[in-house]
Amino acid sequence: MNYTYGNKEKLKSKKLIDQLFTEGKSVSAYPLRLVYLGTTFNEDLIAKTGVSVSKRNFKTAVDRNRIKRLLREAYRLNKSIFFNNLTTQHAFMILYIGKDKPTLDVVETKMKILFEKFSSKISEK
RNA sequence: GCAGUAAAUCGCCUUAUCGCUGUUUUGGUUUAUUCAAAAUGGAGGAAAGUCCGAACACCGUAGUGCAACAUAGUGGCUAAUAACCACCAGCCGUGAGGUUAGGAAAAGUGCAACAGAAAGUAUGUACAGGUCAUGCUGUAGUGAAACCAGGUAAACUCUAUGUGGUGCAAUGUCAUGUAAACCAACGUUUGAGGGCGGCACGCUCGAUUGUUGGAGGGUAGGCAGCUAAAGUGUAUUGGUAACAAUGCAUGUAGAUAAAUGAUAAGGGCUUUUUUAGCAAUAAAAAAGUACAGAAUUCGGCUUAUAGAUUUACUUAAAUA
Numbered sequence: 001m002n003y004t005y006g007n008k009e010k011l012k013s014k015k016l017i018d019q020l021f022t023e024g025k026s027v028s029a030y031p032l033r034l035v036y037l038g039t040t041f042n043e044d045l046i047a048k049t050g051v052s053v054s055k056r057n058f059k060t061a062v063d064r065n066r067i068k069r070l071l072r073e074a075y076r077l078n079k080s081i082f083f084n085n086l087t088t089q090h091a092f093m094i095l096y097i098g099k100d101k102p103t104l105d106v107v108e109t110k111m112k113i114l115f116e117k118f119s120s121k122i123s124e125k
Numbered sequence: 126g127c128a129g130u131a132a133a134u135c136g137c138c139u140u141a142u143c144g145c146u147g148u149u150u151u152g153g154u155u156u157a158u159u160c161a162a163a164a165u166g167g168a169g170g171a172a173a174g175u176c177c178g179a180a181c182a183c184c185g186u187a188g189u190g191c192a193a194c195a196u197a198g199u200g201g202c203u204a205a206u207a208a209c210c211a212c213c214a215g216c217c218g219u220g221a222g223g224u225u226a227g228g229a230a231a232a233g234u235g236c237a238a239c240a241g242a243a244a245g246u247a248u249g250u251a252c253a254g255g256u257c258a259u260g261c262u263g264u265a266g267u268g269a270a271a272c273c274a275g276g277u278a279a280a281c282u283c284u285a286u287g288u289g290g291u292g293c294a295a296u297g298u299c300a301u302g303u304a305a306a307c308c309a310a311c312g313u314u315u316g317a318g319g320g321c322g323g324c325a326c327g328c329u330c331g332a333u334u335g336u337u338g339g340a341g342g343g344u345a346g347g348c349a350g351c352u353a354a355a356g357u358g359u360a361u362u363g364g365u366a367a368c369a370a371u372g373c374a375u376g377u378a379g380a381u382a383a384a385u386g387a388u389a390a391g392g393g394c395u396u397u398u399u400u401a402g403c404a405a406u407a408a409a410a411a412a413g414u415a416c417a418g419a420a421u422u423c424g425g426c427u428u429a430u431a432g433a434u435u436u437a438c439u440u441a442a443a444u445a
Contacts, residue, residue: 054151062416062417064418069145071143072144072386072387074387093382104387
C-alpha cells in the first residue's frame, strides 16, 4: 500500500484554497473539521490535501507545527482507506479546531470518523 | 564547607519501522518536464521581540533653511551603531563587584512636600529706629533658602553632532496578456495640472499631455534575488581590553498553506519516596527532562529558558 504524502498531493495553490473556503462544504468530528470541494486538476491524483491550525488557539509556532505534523501523519497512514470508493477528484483542507494538544491516537481515530462522515455524505447524492 | 560576585560553555542520546525536503549521480520517458533508484545535506542559543546599526535593492533634484527625531564625561574599537572596551567622576554594597537618564541653571519660561503671615508683582504680629506720612529700615519667629541667591534639564529650553524615503511582498526576469490601446467629459502656452509623502524656498516634468469617469485586462504562477557569509574553528603576534594582523584547516538548511518529522523500545540526567548500610553508596519505584521553529543576510541589544559544567574571585556578622 502507498503511504507517501509527497509534494504533489499537498494543496498549495492559493487560488484553489480560496475557492475551497468560499465554495466548499464541510463536515466535522471534534476536534477536526474537513472542508472539501469537488474539482479537477491536471495531475493524476484523487485528492489534494492541506492541513491548518488556528493561530488563535496555539500561539507558538512549535505547537502549531507539532499538530500539523500529527494531522499529516494520520492522513498519510490512513488515506488509502479513505478513498476506496472515491472516483472523482477533490480538494481537502483539514482544520484542527480544538484547543488542547492532541496525541496521534486521538487524531487517527477522529480522522477515521471524519472521513466516514464525508463518504456517507458523498454517497447520499 | 555554607553563602555570594563576575565571566564563559553545554542545553539530551541510540536503535528500528514508516515518511518530508534540497543537491548530485545513474536509468527510463522526454522540447520542457516528470518518474524510479542510490549517495549525501537538512533549525536555535535565543531561529523569538523587531529595539538600534549596516550590507544589498529600488524611488529620487535629494540642494538650503525651518520643523521633527536621535545621541550627550574622556579616549579607543568597528563596515556601522544608541552596541562593545578602557579610564575618570557620582551613587549602592562589608567585599568580589554593580550602576548612571554623567553637555549647559547669569538667555528665557515653568516647577518645589512640610513648616511659615508670606517662597513673591508678599509683608501679619511684637519690639526698636526713622519719617510730614507710609513695611520706610532692622531684629525676633518658620525653613535648606525670606528677595538675594540656590535646586530641578528621565520640565520646556539652549548648545554640539547626526538623520532623504521605502524594505526581499525590495527588485529583475520568463510565461500569460499586450496597451503610450478604446470611449466620454473637463482643462490649458501671460502655461491647466503633476513630481520631489512634514513645511517653505528651490528644482523639475509639461501636449506623443493632465485629471475624472466608463469599459476591459491583470492581480503574489515559474525562475533569479537565495545563501561563500564584515563566514566558522584553531594557533601565533600586537594591544590592559574591545579588537586587529598573519598562518593553517573547513565548506555548513534554503522551505514557500511553508520541509527538517511521527511512532515504539532502550539509555542518560535531575528530584522525591522506599529498602540495605555507621557512612560513602547501591537497588527499586514514581515524576520531571525547559524556552522555543529558519523565511534576504550579517553585527549588537532585549526578553524566555528544566537542568548541567568550568574558571577567576569575595567573606562583615554567625556556625565548624
